[in-house]
Amino acid sequence: EVQLVESGGGLVQPGRSLRLSCAASGFTFDDYAMHWVRQAPGKGLEWVSGISWNSGSIGYADSVKGRFTISRDNAKNSLYLQMNSLRAEDTALYYCAKVWDSSENDAFDIWGQGTMVTVSS
Amino acid sequence: DIQLTQSPSFLSASVGDRVTITCRASQGISSYLAWYQQKPGKAPKLLIYAASTLQSGVPSRFSGSGSGTEFTLTISSLQPEDFATYYCQQLNSYPPPLTFGGGTKVEIK
Numbered sequence: 001e002v003q004l005v006e007s008g009g010g011l012v013q014p015g016r017s018l019r020l021s022c023a024a025s026g027f028t029f030d031d032y033a034m035h036w037v038r039q040a041p042g043k044g045l046e047w048v049s050g051i052s053w054n055s056g057s058i059g060y061a062d063s064v065k066g067r068f069t070i071s072r073d074n075a076k077n078s079l080y081l082q083m084n085s086l087r088a089e090d091t092a093l094y095y096c097a098k099v100w101d102s103s104e105n106d107a108f109d110i111w112g113q114g115t116m117v118t119v120s121s
Numbered sequence: 122d123i124q125l126t127q128s129p130s131f132l133s134a135s136v137g138d139r140v141t142i143t144c145r146a147s148q149g150i151s152s153y154l155a156w157y158q159q160k161p162g163k164a165p166k167l168l169i170y171a172a173s174t175l176q177s178g179v180p181s182r183f184s185g186s187g188s189g190t191e192f193t194l195t196i197s198s199l200q201p202e203d204f205a206t207y208y209c210q211q212l213n214s215y216p217p218p219l220t221f222g223g224g225t226k227v228e229i230k
Contacts, residue, residue, distance in 0.1 A: 035219070037165075037221075044208065044221060044222075044223050044224045045157075045159075045165065045208055045210075045221040045224070046221065047210075047218050047219045047220065047221060050219065059218070061218050062122070062218070095164055095165075100167065100170060100176070105153065105212040105213070105214070105219065106170070106212065107155035107167055107170035107171075107176075107210070107212060108155070108157075108165075108167060108210075109167045109176065111164035111165055111166075112164065113164060114164060
């Protein structure tokens, strides 16, 4: 079964850091670009960041650029999001997602269940 | 950045109704558009990619059309399990952002 499982969320104070992980299984992880998408409580979807299969192409939303870093470890079938200088507006459910074909700008066919990040003092 | 405007943001419909949701892009994106369905407490589900290609396993009552700046998602006969929020997403350029539309919530009349 193709599966993505996020972890690492929690309650964190403004200005602090958090690292999210996404464990992939059931497919050849290093064949696919991967993305992070977030959803603030009661709000819509916001693309956060994406990374190509070989980490050669990386992109960020303007709202997180310079604060968040996406990475992957193909040997461990894992995707990561290092989040620094967290703000209240980063509070959201964070999903990792797999592209359906291979490229960074293919649609997202598999999503994890999400991990909640709450930034509050 | 490319902006996506969905309309309506909310619609009330009955089982069996034909429903159409529109997504307009602030600039041309060819056919680089996807549609997702999200139910409360669940992750989004891919319905359509490349503007009109039905994802495997998605019922044929769902269809997508359009290119350039205007796109539509149509549900030909609304079923009880279709009540959800629908999002479009542009995938024209990477990077920068793969923008989502604001969403359309479909509720039971």
